[in-house]
Amino acid sequence: MSTVDFSSAPLPEPLQCGRFKLTFERPLVMGILNVTPDSFSDGGKYTLRDDALRQAEQMVRDGAQIIDIGGESTRPGAPPVPLDEELERVLPLIEALRGANVPLSVDTCKPEVMRHALSAGADLINDIWGFRMPGAIDAVRDSACGLCVMHMLGEPQTMQLGEPHYEDVVSEVRDFLEERVETLQQAGIARARISVDPGFGFGKAVVEHNYALLAQLRETAPRAASPYPILAGMSRKSMIGAVVGRPAPERVAGSVAAAVCAAERGAAIVRVHDVAQTVDALKVWATLRDAANVSGAHGA
Secondary structure, X not given: OOOOOOOOOOOOOOXXXXXXXXXXXXXXXXXXXXXXXXXXXXXXXXXXXHHHHHHHHHHHHHOOOEEEXXXXXXXOOOOOOOHHHHHHHHHHHHHHHHHHOOOEXXXXXXXXXXXXXXXXXXXXXXXXXXXXXXXXXXXXXXXXOEEEEEOOXXXXXXXXXXXOOOOOHHHHHHHHXXXXXXXXXXXXXXXXXXXXXXXXXXXXXXXXXXHHHHHOHHHHOOOOOOOOXXXXXXXXXXXXXXXXXXXXXHOHHHHHHHHHHHHHXXXXXXXXXXXXXXXXXXXXXXXXXXXXXXXXXXXX
C-alpha cells in the first residue's frame, strides 16, 4: 500500500507580515472578505460596514489566521473600480479590524490603495498584478508589510476570453514568479517579506491548467534553497464548479477538498470563503501528517 511522505519537503521560510511574523508548521487559513457588489461568489453580501465587520469577526472565531479585504472584484470580466471608491470600501475596515489580532491583507493592484492601506495598518498586500503597476514597488518598499506576488495571464477584463495558451503552464508560471521575486529583491525588498501565488483561475484553462498547477504546486514557486511561502486561492472558483457541477455558493465541499490537496502539495496559506469547514478539514489532515511523521521517525 502506498503512503504519502509528509516529511520529505522543507517548510517554507517564515513571512514578515507587518506586525506579525508568520510561520508555517501548518498551513494558515486566509478568510476572504469581499466588500464589493459584484464578486463572483459573495458579491453584495458585505458592502455595508457592519455586515463586513460581523463577517470578519466570525471568520476569526472560526479560525481564520489572516483576513483578506478586497474592495475591487477581480472575477473574469470585472470592470475597474475608481480609486476613491475602493478606498472608501477598504480603509474603514482596516481601521476597525486593527484590534482583531490577525494580519490584515488588502487585495489590490493600485499603488495609491497600497499606500493608504499601509498607513491605515494593513499587514500584507495581495496583488494580482504581481507589483507590475507603475509605482507599486515604491508604494510597499519602505514598509514592513508582507507581499503576495501572483501570476496572471492578461487582465481581469479579458483573461478568460478565448483560450489561454501555455507551452508548459507550470514552468511558465514559475519563470514569471522568479522574475518578479528577483525584481522585488533588487528593489530592496527583503526576501522574508515575499510570498507567491500561481494565480488559479487568472488566465488559465478551467481544468487543464488549473489542475496541472495544483498537482505540481511546489514546482510553481521560484527555485530556492528554502521554499517561498505559496498561497493557493481556489475557493468556489470555476475550476471547482467544472468538476462538481454546482454553482459557486454550493462548491463548499469541493473547495475544502482543493484546500486539503493544496496543503498536501506545499501550500503555506489557503485563501477561502468557508473558513470553519476548511479549518476543520486541515486539522484532520495535519493530525494525520503528524502521526505519519511520528510513525516514520520510529521506523527509521
